Amino acid sequence: MTALEDFEISRAEAFFRRVTGRYAAERGVSALVITHLLGERPAFLRAVGRMAEVAAVLPKPKSIDPAAMEEITGQMPVDELDRAAFADPGHALAYLESRAAGQPVVLLDVGGYFAPSLADLCGRFSGQVVGVVEDTENGHQRYEALGASLGKLPCPVFSVARSPLKDPEDYLVGQSVTFSAEALIRSRGDILQGRPAAVIGYGKLGRSIAAMLHARHVGATVFDSDPVQRTQAMSQGFRTASTLAQAIAGAGLIVCATGNLALREDDFARVANGAYIASVTSSDDELELEALDGLYVRTASGPHVTRYARTGHFFYLLADGNAVNFLHGASVGAFIFLVQAEILAALGTLAAVGAGPGSLEPGLHELDATERSLIAATWLRYFDGTP
Known part of the structure; x- marks a missing residue:
């Protein structure tokens, strides 16, 4: 750094x-x-x-x-x-x-x-x-x-x-999360454009991430368990989903920005093949990764990119599920x-x-x-x- x-x-x-x-x-x-x-x-x-x-x-x-x-x-x-x-x-x-x-x-x-x-x-x-x-x-x-x-x-x-x-920090952290996620995706020779995104959580970080994705011409669907937050997302021009399953269906990038447990064991099975998953905080907070032990084979697929695969299903996890922006100084x-x-x-x-x-x-x-x-x-x- x-x-x-x-x-x-x-x-x-x-x-x-x-x-x-x-x-x-x-x-x-x-x-x-x-x-x-x-x-x-x-x-x-x-x-x-x-x-x-x-x-x-x-x-x-x-x-x-x-x-x-x-x-x-x-x-x-x-x-x-x-x-x-x-x-x-x-x-x-x-x-x-x-x-x-x-x-x-x-x-x-x-x-x-x-x-x-x-x-x-x-x-x-x-x-x-x-x-x-x-x-x-x-x-x-x-x-x-x-x-x-x-x-x-x-x-x-x-x-x-x-x-x-x-507020200024939260806004800029959201920008840095999007930057780092894109950098890791590009490290595999892939790009953001052409893959719909899902933003899980529409607090201050989620809002910034959704706005940055929009600025990068990436369509984002927002899910938040609070219906008030979903109305705010809709008023700001984002598609919203009433359930987590609807939000992640077909998403090529999933950004978890809840600060709590965002994806549980059953949710991973619904992640689209080839999708990337990123988090704004510790994997212990956002992702139930331990539940995948024995179900998926983990292999490195580029710097700080891990491929999770089982028969008929695979996805990529960025930065081991930890705050992706810290890879670039946050x-x-x-x-x-x-x-x-x-x-x-x-x-x-x-x-x-x-x-x-x-x-x-x-x-x-x-x-x-x-x-x-x-x-x-x-x-x-x-x-x-x-x-």
């Missing part, structure tokens, strides 16, 4: 200093940071370090830039991230004790990794779980479901997943700094109030509109392209 130029790093650092300068550094607070460790991420992690003691960085395994990993490993503790291990309350608690025993700690999450064990962490940790900051819609839904099952979340959870500051330019700044502001808010008297109520929280406006105005000063 291409390294950032020195001036780009300096500009990002200056922006983050301006944002973090509005919050008092709380050296008594620790932070565990789950993150996509991409090329621009060290500047963000150093900003986190100005607001809290970074107990550990946990890079998402499918999105690690080697140069960024080398840089951060020399500055902060870095540990391996394992979703199954963090889903075990005993393991999660032991890990937290090993890194931040007795400390107030904020958990920075990307995808709800801490959700399965959060109640145990809040109730049994020797320190204090001050709160969580969650970045993704998938993670937002995991914490929302946890709160519903418990009756109340065990601590404050700041979500930036539905923030207007995340870059959204400087717009990613808007989201990272909101994460920093949420961290600063949690660190300032702590877990004692005057702390935030347990439950889902969002940054208020005034704070978001200040972040956007500051971002424009650094990144609007004017001299």
Whole structure:
């Protein structure tokens, strides 16, 4: 992946200093940071370090830039991230004790990794779980479901997943997913044009993907389990399907953009011969691939393209079912700094109030509109392209 130029790093650092300068550094607070460790991420992690003691960085395994990993490993503790291990309350608690025993700690999450064990962490940790900051819609839904099952979340959870500051990132991620899917299809000597597409999920990413496919002159059919989303897709000129089976029937490209389980075992049998399947997130979230073990033979069919075949049926899976855009850096330019700044502001808010008297109520929280406006105005000063 291409390294950032020195001036780009300096500009990002200056922006983050301006944002973090509005919050008092709380050296008594620790932070565990789950993150996509991409090329621009060290500047963000150093900003986190100005607001809290970074107990550990946990890079998402499918999105690690080697140069960024080398840089951060020399500055902060870095540990391996394992979703199954963090889903075990005993393991999660032991890990937290090993890194931040007795400390107030904020958990920075990307995808709800801490959700399965959060109640145990809040109730049994020797320190204090001050709160969580969650970045993704998938993670937002995991914490929302946890709160519903418990009756109340065990601590404050700041979500930036539905923030207007995340809209530019979501739009550009959808563009990058389409770009990467097309690049892999072309690596086989194939093209997008001439193969109808199905977009499963019409949230912010799905909308962007459908729009990009339309711009590439590829007809797309949209399916979303929410009828409201389907009406929106129809109003924007897309064909819609009332069932998943209808959407994928005859599709030459299927893009899963639900953030949840999109294709189950029975659904794969309905995939057209020669179709390509791509995902916007982890294969664990979108695709029931384990159910295909023993049913299909897997063979490599080009860089990051796997052919699944059984008698009379075959299809291609891109990037092993993981977020296809990370193969090409998943870059959204400087717009990613808007989201990272909101994460920093949420961290600063949690660190300032702590877990004692005057702390935030347990439950889902969002940054208020005034704070978001200040972040956007500051971002424009650094990144609007004017001299």
